[in-house]
Amino acid sequence: MQKKRKECPEVATCSVDYAFRRIGGKYKGRILWYLHEHSILRYGELGRTLPDITTKMLTQTLRELEIDNLINRKVYHEVPPKVEYSLTEVGEELIPFITHLKEWGDKQLEREQMKN
Amino acid sequence: MQKKRKECPEVATCSVDYAFRRIGGKYKGRILWYLHEHSILRYGELGRTLPDITTKMLTQTLRELEIDNLINRKVYHEVPPKVEYSLTEVGEELIPFITHLKEWGDKQLEREQMKN
C-alpha cells in the first residue's frame, strides 16, 4: 500500500475512478440533473436552483463540466449578456444512471422518514 | 445565492445530493465495485486492491459505508484476526448504477485513447 501514490496503474486505468472524478465534487451531480430536467438553463437560473452555491464554484464547476465535454455553453452577445447551458450527448449518456441514483436516494430518504 | 448555506431545504431534501454524499469521496465507488466483483473481501485484500489507499482512509471509509448500511462487517475472533466485508442489500441496489457508470467510464477512456 501507498508506495508510488501517483501514476499508480490501477488508478490510472480504473474506469470507476475515472468516472467518479468527472462527476464528483459537491455540485456536479445536481447540475447535471437540473440541466436534464430543464433542458436549458441560464447561469442565473442555475444559481437560483442551487441556493447553496457561490458564483465562484458555479463558474468553476461549469467550466470543468464543459472541459470534460459534459455540457454545452452558448453565449449570446447581447446587453445584458445571456449564457445558456445544456447537456452534450456525452452528458446525456450519464442521465440513466443519475436517474437510478436519484431513485435510490429517494427510497433511502423515505426509509429514514419511517424511523422518525 | 449563498444566504443561509446550512439547513437549506433544497439541499436537505434533494435525493441527488443525498446519494452523492453517500458514495462520494475518493474511494467509496471503487470499494463498492470491488466488493460486488468479489462478493467478500478481507481488510488486507481491499487494501491491496486499492494500492493508493492508506490504512487510515481504508478504515475510515469502511466505517462510513457500514454506518450508512451499504456494507456488512463480519469479525472472526481468531488469532490472527480476520474481518470480512461484503455488500448489504441496500449496497447491492447501487450496483446497477455503478455498472452503468463504469461502462460510461470505459467508453470515455477508449475515446481518449483514440486521440493519442
Place this chain on the structure above:
DNA sequence: CCGAATCCTCAGGGATACTG
C-alpha cells in the same frame, strides 16, 4: 447579467509509528 480575481478557511486525506 455573467462572471473574474483575491484571499482565506477547513476538512479530507496523507505519513508515520504503534498495538491487541
Place this chain on the structure above:
DNA sequence: CAGTATCCCTGAGGATTCGG
C-alpha cells in the same frame, strides 16, 4: 492481521470585491 493514534498538509470550497 486489522486496525489506532498523531501530526501534518494540500486543495476543494467559501467570502468578498470588482469588471465588461
